[in-house]
Amino acid sequence: MELDKLNVALDAGLEGYLMRIRPRDLQLGHFVVRMSLPWRETPFPLEGVLISQDSERKWVLDHCEWVDIDLDRSPNKYRPAQGYGAFQYQSKGLSDKQVRRCEAAREQRITRETLAESKKLYTGLASEVDRLVADFSGDGEIDVEGARGVIGDIAGSLSENVAALAWLIRIKEADQYTAQHCINVAILCIALSHAAGWEREKVEEAGLAGLLHDLGKTRLSQRILNKPGRLTDRxxxxxxxxxxxxxQMLKSDPDVSDEVRMAVRxxxxRPDGRGYPDALSGDEIPDLARLVSIIDAYDAITSDRVYDPARSHHEALGILYKERGRQFDGNLVEVFIRLMGWVAYGTLVRLTDDELAVVLEARSGRGLYPLVRRVRSDGNGGHRLGDELDLHQLKLEQGPECLRVAEVLPDGARGVKVRELIAQF
Ligand SMILES: [Fe+2]
Known part of the structure; x- marks a missing residue:
């Protein structure tokens, strides 16, 4: 999917307005992001369509009960006086503090030094997770103090290492999904809560909540957890x-605060009240839980799972964006997109000359023109990192039609593994 054609709101456009309307209120020039029918049952090939012909409008009118439009991405800004049902998401935009913190992270570049430091932190967290898992299967008593220490170190190093940590979490090994998922969620919870403007102490709680959020799965049937295909209702x-x-497992642990326990629960x-276990809605949901929910979904979507292949960073953000205000906290989704960018540091991309590259720096406003390193074949079926290429500089010299990002790919696309590239950096 070419990014240009998808009309993706790159860095701009986060002040958007997602609205559910009746099909009769749909107009030419509205951008539809969701319909009451699954996309595969519609004649539209992409998830998201700009209504540009009467026949498209008529199809929606004849087949759908409702549609969600994104006025941000719609050339026609007509907004019906009444939406469909109660769902309307009105963005308030980001606070100055949130913008500053996201921008500072986006200025970072992945270098040999930041990567080495981040690897140390990542490995530290991985060994804490191994220890915690051993505790669960042993006497069931867990000790989170060691994990707290590493989480504190990560929170303290954010101002240099977010970009490199974000690259490390793209190493996804299917057989180690559960442990990696806990580590990745913890790291991204720390990064997002900081970007959201939270204080240091709460950032660390967010990291711990991310690490422990799926603890209860250790008590479930592994057969059901790893079942390929659809689950039965039961x-x-x-x-x-x-x-x-x-x-409940954390209830009697004095080292775990009420906030972390409630985030796990x-x-x-979901903000629209359709989640579980207590069907809370909106602000009734503790903010730590709202944060973990976004990161949990992001990491799951971008990972290979038994029942679903990995999707790209870009697709995952699209899903979060579409569901903001309904399944996910709207402000936190917007902060996350601003923090990572649609073309994020550490992602594998296809350039317009069809060659692959990895993104080293993705400053705001540079959209499809980040700093990258080419990915080359090593002649033995593997890959190596090639030259550094500043696409933004190229754009200044040659204009916007120069080489740029055409597509964001998931790890493993065309046989290129992020792990293999990181090892050579
Ligand atoms: Fe979960």
Whole structure:
């Protein structure tokens, strides 16, 4: 999917307005991001369509009960006086503090030094997770003090290492999904809570909540957890029990605060009230839980799982963006997109000359023109990192039609593994 054609709101456009309307209010020039039918049952090839012909409008009128339009991405800004049902998401935009913190992170560049430092932090967290897992399967008593120490170190190093840590979390090994998922969620919870303007102490709580959020899954049937294909209703109920189980497992642990416990309990609640276990809505959901929910979904979407292949960073952000205000906290989703960027540091991309590259720096406003390193074949079926290329500089010299990012790819695309590239940096 070419990014240009998708009409993606790159760095701008986060002040958008997502609105659910009746099909009769749909106009030519509205950008539809969701319909009451699954996309595969519609004639539209992409998830998201700009209504540009009467036949498209008529199809929607004849087949849909409602549609969600994104006025931000719609050339036609007509807004019906009444939406469909209660759902309307009105963005308030980011605070100055949030913008500053996101921009500072986006200025970072992945270098040999930041990568070495980040690897140390990542490995430290990985060994804490191994220890915690051993605790669960042993006497069931867990000791989170060691994990707290590493999380504190990561929170303290954010001003230099977010970009490199974000690259490390792109190493995804399918057989180590659970442990890596905990580590990745912890790291991204720390990064997002900091970018959201939270204080240091709460940032560390967010990291711990991210690390422990799926603790309850250790008590579930592994057969059901790893089942390929759709779960039956009964199996789904079984899986849903994990948030409550995790909460109960931490209940008597004096090292875990009430906030972290509540985040574990409520990380599958949704602002629209359709989550579990308590069907809380809006501000009833603790902010730590709202944060974990976004990162949990992002990491799951971008990972290979038994029932779903990995999707790209760009697709994952699209899903979060579409669901902001409904499944996910709107402000936190917007901060996350601003922090990472649609073309994020550490992602594998295809350039317009069809060659692959990895993004080293993705400053705001540079959109499809980040700093990259080319990915070359090593002649033995593997890959190596090639020259550094500043696409923004190229654009200044040659104009916007120069070489740029055409597509953001998931790890493993065309056989290129991020792990292999990181090792050579
Ligand atoms: Fe979960």
């Amino acid at each position: 199996e789904f109920e079984h899986v849903k029990a994990h948030s409550m189980l995790g909460f 409520h990380h599958h609640e």
